[in-house]
Amino acid sequence: MTYNGVERDGQTRTQGGYSNKIVADENYVLRIPDNLPMDRTAPLLCAGITMYSPLMHWKAGPGKKVGIIGLGGLGHMGVKIAHALDAEVSVLSHSLKKQDEAKKMGADKFYATTSSDQESFEKLKGYFDLIINTLSVEIDWNRYLNLLTLDGTMVVVGLPENETPLGAASLINARRSLAGSVIGGIRETQAMLDFCSKHNIASDIELLQIQKVNEAYPRVVKSDVRYRFVIDTKSLD
């Protein structure tokens, strides 16, 4: 593996993106378009492609209603990319706190999903063509599947620790699907970079020196990041 694995020499520990230098097979190298700033592009190679791949595969585009669950590192890239694809984008978030930021990113609508807010769930029944669930905590999938229209799909890109109870009725009504997706291939990642270049999309980040990672980490755990931390590798020198 890239991080904390073992190099081909059988003994050196791998350092992945924390390396000063790296030798890579040319088939696994990507071209960063000139108009994309390096720091704000780094998260595209994970959060960007993780959202771009299912949005393309399940055909987000004009006339499609896309819901993004969670507005973190993944979710905020989903909003930007789905908006650039001309889909109608709704954010389903715990509270309305990030509403203004989401709208600046291109969200058309914003809904709170706290358990007290039954209204959002009533109003949105059968509404979405595609929902992407970016959360890595367990949520009630049945509740969200009911928001899908005929042949709608909910795609899970986060990895909750525990299994989630699912009722067959949530799928059988309206021929809905629950699917999963994980990052994307090299060709598709290059297509994503070129797409972001064309639409001037990059990640919202907080740039930090590597010496500050121990201060940053508790904020990652608390989901208190707008919207990705990026380490300036110059600070490694």
Added chain:
Amino acid sequence: MTYNGVERDGQTRTQGGYSNKIVADENYVLRIPDNLPMDRTAPLLCAGITMYSPLMHWKAGPGKKVGIIGLGGLGHMGVKIAHALDAEVSVLSHSLKKQDEAKKMGADKFYATTSSDQESFEKLKGYFDLIINTLSVEIDWNRYLNLLTLDGTMVVVGLPENETPLGAASLINARRSLAGSVIGGIRETQAMLDFCSKHNIASDIELLQIQKVNEAYPRVVKSDVRYRFVIDTKSLD
């Protein structure tokens, strides 16, 4: 509703298929092709279309590997239709008891899924393009999702009473989908009847007089039917 509901007069109880006569809107009437025997065709209008619809929607056909979980009223129709569509058909059944019957219906392969038979599940990892789960009891969906190849789909057509725990990893690996499907529309039901007529497909049945339903019912509960009971409405006179 068709059965045990209330007629438009607001008081008469509906009798559905147990009626001697029925008045129907012409848009909801189907044509039974001449070469299909009435008794063996009756179950096509439920079990037949329930299997035909997802097999068509998820494109079962030449080169596709289709798994059918359960060989009952639904499953045996799934085998016949998927075979007529030129897909490779495997039955995943509790035991090997029905193996010979399944092969006569067109099954290419037959696997036992009892918990002792880990071998089937190891051997079939990533094998199927499409699995249709006809069971109305809870099974471990994760175990079966692992049998799907890239972009494979498992379709649930039965309705288990309880929710089933599902792990995100089962979906995320290989971009798998878990979907649901329920019977089909009138146009598609006519297409199914015409398809069955062309391929000489009908349901395997046990025909019975309505006076015997109380004897038949315990056998339905025990899944001891080959493969659908059909009531001869002549016996109503």
